[in-house]
Amino acid sequence: MRTIQTEVLVIGGGATGTGVIADLALRGFRCALVEKRDLAHGTTGRYHGLLHSGGRYAVKDPKAATECIEENVILRRIMPHCIEDTGGFFVVTPWDDDAFGDRFMQGCRDTAVPCEEISIPHMLREEPHLNPGISRCFRVPDGSADSFLATQSVAALAQAHGAQILHYYEVKQLIRQGDRVVGALCYDLVKDEEVAVHADLVVNAAGAWAGKIAHTAEVEVNVRAGKGTMIAASYRIVNTVVNRCKMPADGDIIVPVHTVSIIGTTDEGVPDPEHFAIEPWEVQLMMQEAAKIVPGWHDLRMLRCWGGVRPLYQETKVADTRDVTRAYTLLDHETRDGVAGFITITGGKWTTYRQMAQVTVDRVCEKLGTARPCTTHETVVPNPFEQGHGRQHHNLGQRLADVEKEEAFGQLICECELATRADVEHAITQGEAKTIDDVRRDVRVGMGPCQGGFCTYRVAAIWHELKKPSIEETNVTLRDFLQERWKGLMPILWGPQLKQERLDELIYLSVLNADHLPGPRASRLGPAMYEPGTVWESDHAHV
Amino acid sequence: MTNDVLVIGAGLAGLTTAWQASLHGKGVRVIAKGWGATHWHAGCVDVLGYWPMESETPVANPAATLPDLLAANPQHPYALVGLARLAAALDGLQQLCSDAGYPLVGSLDKNWRLPTAVGAARPTCLAPATMIAGNLDDHAPMLLVGFKQLPDFYANVAADNLAQQGIPARHVALDLPALAGRNFTTAVNLARFMQQSDFRAAVVQAVKPHLGEAARVGFPAVLGLEEATAVHQDLQAQLGRPVFEIPGLPPSVAGMRLHRILKSAIEKNGGRVYDGMEAIGFAADGGRVTAVYTETSGRPRQHRYDRVVLATGGILGGGIVTNHAGEVGEVVFNLPLRHPENRLEWFRRDFLDKQGHPIYRSGVSVNENFQPMNGRVVYQNLFAAGNTLAGFEAIRERSFDGVALATGFVVGNLVGN
Numbered sequence: 004m005r006t007i008q009t010e011v012l013v014i015g016g017g018a019t020g021t022g023v024i025a026d027l028a029l030r031g032f033r034c035a036l037v038e039k040r041d042l043a044h045g046t047t048g049r050y051h052g053l054l055h056s057g058g059r060y061a062v063k064d065p066k067a068a069t070e071c072i073e074e075n076v077i078l079r080r081i082m083p084h085c086i087e088d089t090g091g092f093f094v095v096t097p098w099d100d101d102a103f104g105d106r107f108m109q110g111c112r113d114t115a116v117p118c119e120e121i122s123i124p125h126m127l128r129e130e131p132h133l134n135p136g137i138s139r140c141f142r143v144p145d146g147s148a149d150s151f152l153a154t155q156s157v158a159a160l161a162q163a164h165g166a167q168i169l170h171y172y173e174v175k176q177l178i179r180q181g182d183r184v185v186g187a188l189c190y191d192l193v194k195d196e197e198v199a200v201h202a203d204l205v206v207n208a209a210g211a212w213a214g215k216i217a218h219t220a221e222v223e224v225n226v227r228a229g230k231g232t233m234i235a236a237s238y239r240i241v242n243t244v245v246n247r248c249k250m251p252a253d254g255d256i257i258v259p260v261h262t263v264s265i266i267g268t269t270d271e272g273v274p275d276p277e278h279f280a281i282e283p284w285e286v287q288l289m290m291q292e293a294a295k296i297v298p299g300w301h302d303l304r305m306l307r308c309w310g311g312v313r314p315l316y317q318e319t320k321v322a323d324t325r326d327v328t329r330a331y332t333l334l335d336h337e338t339r340d341g342v343a344g345f346i347t348i349t350g351g352k353w354t355t356y357r358q359m360a361q362v363t364v365d366r367v368c369e370k371l372g373t374a375r376p377c378t379t380h381e382t383v384v385p386n387p388f389e390q391g392h393g394r395q396h397h398n399l400g401q402r403l404a405d406v407e408k409e410e411a412f413g414q415l416i417c418e419c420e421l422a423t424r425a426d427v428e429h430a431i432t433q434g435e436a437k438t439i440d441d442v443r444r445d446v447r448v449g450m451g452p453c454q455g456g457f458c459t460y461r462v463a464a465i466w467h468e469l470k471k472p473s474i475e476e477t478n479v480t481l482r483d484f485l486q487e488r489w490k491g492l493m494p495i496l497w498g499p500q501l502k503q504e505r506l507d508e509l510i511y512l513s514v515l516n517a518d519h520l521p522g523p524r525a526s527r528l529g530p531a532m533y534e535p536g537t538v539w540e541s542d543h544a545h546v
Numbered sequence: 547m548t549n550d551v552l553v554i555g556a557g558l559a560g561l562t563t564a565w566q567a568s569l570h571g572k573g574v575r576v577i578a579k580g581w582g583a584t585h586w587h588a589g590c591v592d593v594l595g596y597w598p599m600e601s602e603t604p605v606a607n608p609a610a611t612l613p614d615l616l617a618a619n620p621q622h623p624y625a626l627v628g629l630a631r632l633a634a635a636l637d638g639l640q641q642l643c644s645d646a647g648y649p650l651v652g653s654l655d656k657n658w659r660l661p662t663a664v665g666a667a668r669p670t671c672l673a674p675a676t677m678i679a680g681n682l683d684d685h686a687p688m689l690l691v692g693f694k695q696l697p698d699f700y701a702n703v704a705a706d707n708l709a710q711q712g713i714p715a716r717h718v719a720l721d722l723p724a725l726a727g728r729n730f731t732t733a734v735n736l737a738r739f740m741q742q743s744d745f746r747a748a749v750v751q752a753v754k755p756h757l758g759e760a761a762r763v764g765f766p767a768v769l770g771l772e773e774a775t776a777v778h779q780d781l782q783a784q785l786g787r788p789v790f791e792i793p794g795l796p797p798s799v800a801g802m803r804l805h806r807i808l809k810s811a812i813e814k815n816g817g818r819v820y821d822g823m824e825a826i827g828f829a830a831d832g833g834r835v836t837a838v839y840t841e842t843s844g845r846p847r848q849h850r851y852d853r854v855v856l857a858t859g860g861i862l863g864g865g866i867v868t869n870h871a872g873e874v875g876e877v878v879f880n881l882p883l884r885h886p887e888n889r890l891e892w893f894r895r896d897f898l899d900k901q902g903h904p905i906y907r908s909g910v911s912v913n914e915n916f917q918p919m920n921g922r923v924v925y926q927n928l929f930a931a932g933n934t935l936a937g938f939e940a941i942r943e944r945s946f947d948g949v950a951l952a953t954g955f956v957v958g959n960l961v962g963n
């Protein structure tokens with residue numbers, strides 16, 4: 004069996020894991036990260052897109068609010084290319100209690116979250132689609148954040164400082180010698196082989212999967228998975244993050260992210276962080292709640308729906324997952340369970356990933372008997388796409404300007420997201436892409452209104468040309484991506500998007516006959532499918 | 547011109563209806579929101595490609611297999627059409643296209659297996675002569691030619707898949723000086739270029755060094771629009787071997803040719819075809835449709851015709867719409883529909899599911915005269931044709947064009963008589 008030796012092994016390539024590895028690398032540790040899929044495959048790539056100001060927790064969870072605003076300020080400074088300064092509103096709609104506004108203001112004051120009340124005409128001037136029945140509006144420094152780009156950037160920073168990042172490495176089993184964890188047995192999905200990674204210390208940053216990982220070393224960590232469902236509508240119907248001003252509940256935030264507006268979320272306990280259904284009642288609930296903030300929301304074109312799982316750590320059983328604290332949890336298994344060489348960091352928010360990484364690596368230093376100060380709060384995270392090949396999101400307008408400047412219209416591979424052939428080639432040859440879905444995370448192909456209708460074929464052909472895999476591998480890569488897109492479409496297919504999807508069927512089945520190409524129908528790198536939802540009516544008293 | 551027949555929808559079904567009705571000397575008007583699926587599809591006539599739908603091998607002989615389909619699905623639109631009228635519809639279209647100098651080759655008792663832009667074998671019944679040399683029952687080696695500037699067709703995947711299936715195939719992507727630095731290179735654009743002889747000469751010159759063993763040469767379906775046959779023949783002559791077209795991503799140049807031919811046949815017979823006219827409502831009296839309204843910039847415009855044909859397509863064409871609450875509706879007449887009762891039954895787990903997603907079978911139920919039914923005839927003078935009809939899975943069966951053509955043909959004759 005192949006083996007890898009390192010000083011610190013990090014499990015999980017989400018915001019937390021990449022944050023930890025970057026911090027480790029900056030402090031001079033030899034380190035490696037294993038992620039079972041692509042970076043941001045987990046909750047980080049399926050979140051709501053909100054850089055919290057802390058406003059959401061100002062009343063309910065002041066500790067979390069303070070953490071958020073501290074990190075909000077830092078992240079804006081160290082990764083400006085990942086953050087759009089949309090600002091945020093907290094609005095009191097006709098369904099909410101007017102008086103909560105005062106509690107909200109007080110909460111913000113107590114937690115140092117900047118907040119000012121603005122007039123309704125002023126609000127409507129800035130966001131004319133908001134419900135004119137809104138009675139109060141507060142402005143806070145929320146933002147919109149691109150977690151794909153952020154995760155990649157942080158990982159690239161780690162690599163630049165010597166860290167090793169291993170994609171498509173799934174931890175099967177922690178390696179335990181007596182009272183110590185000494186590494187992890189991994190499965191390389193691409194090469195289809197087992198690899199042993201040995202380390203002095205293992206950091207478990209597997210988010211909602213952290214309990215499963217710990218369990219393989221016979222350490223019990225009770226992490227529940229709380230599923231949240233979000234829906235992206237095809238337009239930026241708002242340019243500001245809009246939160247309902249009330250106690251946090253379902254479907255009370257709309258976040259503008261790139262070209263779309265996202266409504267979310269629900270919060271439901273699920274038995275498995277990987278396999279769950281998006282239930283029709285959740286979709287209905289999101290639609291209904293969004294329309295309270297933006298009347299006419301139902302008439303927008305829904306693009307896609309997805310679920311992310313919150314890692315909810317608990318030492319005791321709690322009935323409603325939203326009541327579990329959002330603040331993060333660091334577990335030192337040597338003191339907690341008598342198992343040395345093993346730390347778990349879970350919970351928290353995307354917004355607080357850096358702080359979580361900092362306390363984790365502080366603990367690593369302690370364990371390894373060295374004192375090295377953290378510098379991540381003052382280290383600017385470069386945009387890995389900036390050198391040489393100039394173009395990367397952050398906004399569609401910039402992409403359009405580039406395309407126009409280079410007169411690259413004919414080479415638009417994804418017209419919806421304005422991804423050019425050069426972008427796609429770069430992602431395939433320079434990046435770590437193992438599937439078309441990985442290319443999507445890099446350059447946003449397939450994320451616009453047609454959801455891959457045109458670009459799937461094109462990317463598959465460029466993939467085939469540059470990677471030179473066997474033709475059967477290319478065929479299954481194409482089919483995997485079609486299935487991946489379908490997964491997030493099925494729950495919200497109606498109206499124009501259903502029509503679009505039928506066109507995609509016409510193209511891929513009838514014109515191309517891709518369902519009768521040689522090779523397997525799906526591969527192990529393809530999407531983990533959830534079953535179609537079955538519950539139309541909610542018996543949950545959510546609203 | 548009398549106001550005899552109003553056809554709503556300008557896809558293959560609507561245009562075929564209007565063309566047939568106009569042959570009977572009727573005054574015909576076609577109104578459509580936009581063009582139909584002819585502009586997206588392959589430009590062939592698929593009658594029945596896979597049956598049973600889960601079969602891995604395509605139907606070899608549609609005429610022989612259709613009775614099985616009808617036995618299994620007696621509600622299928624083909625059951626109302628019948629084999630004889632289906633054959634007549636194919637003949638009719640073949641005659642029309644051949645008169646227009648753009649022959650469609652094939653017959654109901656044989657499916658072609660033609661290469662797709664990913665190199666799968668595509669079963670189809672009638673194909674333009676410009677595509678026939680791609681026949682995959684013939685194992686002669688081929689060269690597939692793409693254009694660097696055309697992102698809607700890549701020859702590499704197609705060639706490698708064909709080679710995998712036992713057909714020697716190589717590929718080349720041309721980078722012609724005439725296209726270098728161009729902003730827009732769509733299939734339609736290339737088709738226009740192809741009609742210029744100096745552009746063709748440049749293509750031939752660029753292809754020749756790559757010919758090698760190739761006994762035939764495949765191009766994306768961009769070999770001319772109005773002058774496709776001449777372009778095709780000229781390339782064959784210059785390259786000294788058979789040339790064929792392969793349909794790529796929409797828009798479909800080959801589909802546009804069929805559309806043009808049908809439209810001019812209607813116009814030649816005095817009919818009129820208008821796009822950009824969306825039907826938004828109607829008036830009825832005494833069990834008859836008395837008027838159809840279309841949207842204009844001022845007030846809705848009224849169309850009063852003796853007979854009205856609904857050919858707005860299914861979910862793809864926009865004739866059937868759905869919403870978040872799980873409602874399924876017909877857009878113009880709010881006709882009763884057959885559709886899955888419950889939104890939970892709309893879809894299956896896999897995009898490529900062999901049976902297809904039940905929602906796409908939604909449509910209008912009609913009697914043997916293609917009149918929409920709700921227990922009884924809804925409106926005496928209203929008919930429906932094409933993919934608006936209920937109870938079949940056009941894409942999984944590969945019957946998309948066949949149903950549109952055959953039902954349009956039958957309805958056109960019904961309303962024309």
Ligand SMILES: Cc1cc2nc3c(=O)[nH]c(=O)nc-3n(C[C@H](O)[C@H](O)[C@H](O)COP(=O)(O)OP(=O)(O)OC[C@H]3O[C@@H](n4cnc5c(N)ncnc54)[C@H](O)[C@@H]3O)c2cc1C
Nearest residue numbers: 015017018019039045046047050051053174210231353354
């Ligand atoms: C619905 C929802 C919306 C949210 N919205 C926001 C928001 O708007 N703003 C905000 O700040 N926060 C938000 N959060 C919280 C935030 O997204 C998460 O706290 C954060 O992304 C967690 O990151 P992580 O790295 O800990 O976990 P993850 O991103 O889940 O990373 C864990 C990684 O471990 C990998 N892994 C699992 N098992 C193995 C194994 N065996 N071997 C190797 N790798 C493995 C997984 O593939 C995954 O990539 C939201 C959370 C949810 C659920």
